[in-house]
Amino acid sequence: MVAEKVFTQLRRGTLEYCVLALLQGEERYGFDLVKELGEIDGMVTTEGTIYPLLARLRREGMVETSWRESESGPPRRYYRSTAEGGQALADFTADWERFRTSVDGILRRGNEGRRK
Amino acid sequence: MSGERLVTAYLSDLVLAAEPLPEERRTDLIVDVTSHIEEARAAGASSEDEIRQMLKQLGEPRDIVAAAADGLVLVEPAPVAPPQPRFRGREIAVFFLLPFGVYIFLVGWFAGLYLLWTSDRWTGREKWLGTLITPFGYASIQAIATVDTGYVMAGWLRVPVLLVLLLAPLATVITLAVKGRPGRSTQ
Numbered sequence: 001m002v003a004e005k006v007f008t009q010l011r012r013g014t015l016e017y018c019v020l021a022l023l024q025g026e027e028r029y030g031f032d033l034v035k036e037l038g039e040i041d042g043m044v045t046t047e048g049t050i051y052p053l054l055a056r057l058r059r060e061g062m063v064e065t066s067w068r069e070s071e072s073g074p075p076r077r078y079y080r081s082t083a084e085g086g087q088a089l090a091d092f093t094a095d096w097e098r099f100r101t102s103v104d105g106i107l108r109r110g111n112e113g114r115r116k
Numbered sequence: 117m118s119g120e121r122l123v124t125a126y127l128s129d130l131v132l133a134a135e136p137l138p139e140e141r142r143t144d145l146i147v148d149v150t151s152h153i154e155e156a157r158a159a160g161a162s163s164e165d166e167i168r169q170m171l172k173q174l175g176e177p178r179d180i181v182a183a184a185a186d187g188l189v190l191v192e193p194a195p196v197a198p199p200q201p202r203f204r205g206r207e208i209a210v211f212f213l214l215p216f217g218v219y220i221f222l223v224g225w226f227a228g229l230y231l232l233w234t235s236d237r238w239t240g241r242e243k244w245l246g247t248l249i250t251p252f253g254y255a256s257i258q259a260i261a262t263v264d265t266g267y268v269m270a271g272w273l274r275v276p277v278l279l280v281l282l283l284a285p286l287a288t289v290i291t292l293a294v295k296g297r298p299g300r301s302t303q
Contacts, residue, residue, distance in 0.1 A: 029146055031155035038173075046175030051148035052184035055141065073158035074151045 011043055016053055016062075017096075018043060020081055023063060029076035030054065054079060054110040062088055119167035123153055130177035137184055145184045149174065200298040206231050207296060214246055215285040217256040237296035249288045251300055256289070257281040 015037070022028060024035055030051060039045045044050065057063045063086035070076045081089070130149055130238045152174065161170045174180070213220075213228025220227075232238070232246045250256055261278055 007280050017218045025176055029155075031152050031159075034152065046183075048152070048175040048177075049183035051145060051152070052141075052180065052186065054148075055144050055184065056186065076155075077148070077152070082184035091124055 007042070013044075013049075014096075016057060017041065017089055017092045018059065019053065020085050021052070023079055023081040024086060027078045027080045029068075029070075029078050031076075032081065044080065057085070059083075065116060119162065122164065122167050122171060123157075125176075126171050126177065128151070131181065133177045133181040134184070137181065141184050149180065176238065203237065204299060205292075207235055207237055210246070211289050211293060215250075215253040215289060218252045225255075227265065232292075235296075236299055236301040238292060239295075239300050242292060242295055242300075245288055246292055249284050253285050254282075257285070272276045 018037060018040065020032065022033060028036070033054070034050050036049045037050065038047070043061075054063065058065055061082055063079045064082055065077050065079050065093065067075050068078055127146075127150060131146060134145055139143065154168045157167070161167050208230050210232045213224050213268070214232065217224025217226075217228040229247060233243055238246070255279070260281060
């Protein structure tokens with residue numbers, strides 16, 4: 001991948017909103033979340049670092065947790081988004097779309113200029 | 117190494133790396149990572165290779181701990197000890213009090229002795245030197261010089277002996293000044 005550093009920063013910045021997005025209207029336990037995020041290309045390189053992120057979202061009141069027994073293994077900590085988490089996601093989504101549109105526009109102009 | 121031992125080694129690395137974290141974050145992190153590993157094993161990671169792969173995806177314990185430490189100052193950087201001067205006021209006082217302290221109401225010499233023995237600048241040997249050469253410093257030499265010692269030694273011996281006695285406390289002070297260094301008392 002080109003501009004590896006840029007994407008590392010982008011991933012770092014957007015990961016928590018991807019987590020919040022996965023938790024809208026749905027509860028998930030940690031392992032499940034980690035595997036789901038792993039499906040997003042290149043989003044998670046170090047799975048273990050998701051847990052500190054989840055702990056921070058909990059401290060910030062973006063998610064709530066509860067322990068539940070599981071049939072197949074150890075008890076699971078389930079995460080769900082709070083209203084605050086939902087609001088943060090909505091705000092980020094609006095900003096992200098604006099940002100993406102302007103970056104796309106400029107990149108397009110650059111590429112058209114290159115072909116001339 | 118069997119899969120079980122890989123997991124044990126990984127978790128003990130994590131516990132060790134997590135030590136500087138505040139209690140709550142540490143417990144949370146260890147519980148979360150432990151259950152992640154158990155989930156992965158329940159989901160089918162069983163052979164040694166599968167477990168190694170699973171732990172690799174999980175990441176280095178210290179990287180995970182670094183993420184958990186985000187925004188925290190974990191360990192206060194060790195304060196750099198200012199370099200200790202070779203001699204502080206109290207050692208300088210020793211140089212003065214051992215030879216001359218006795219003239220300060222006699223207690224001056226004992227004060228010098230106390231400062232000598234409680235300082236870390238000298239070894240036990242050097243402290244004995246300071247104590248024994250010469251007890252009460254110049255006062256004792258002065259006593260020898262003034263008291264008529266004619267019945268102990270021949271007259272011609274008197275001058276060289278006095279010279280030696282005069283120089284001895286000086287030599288001691290010079291020795292202490294040359295040898296003294298912070299932390300020497302533990303040597």
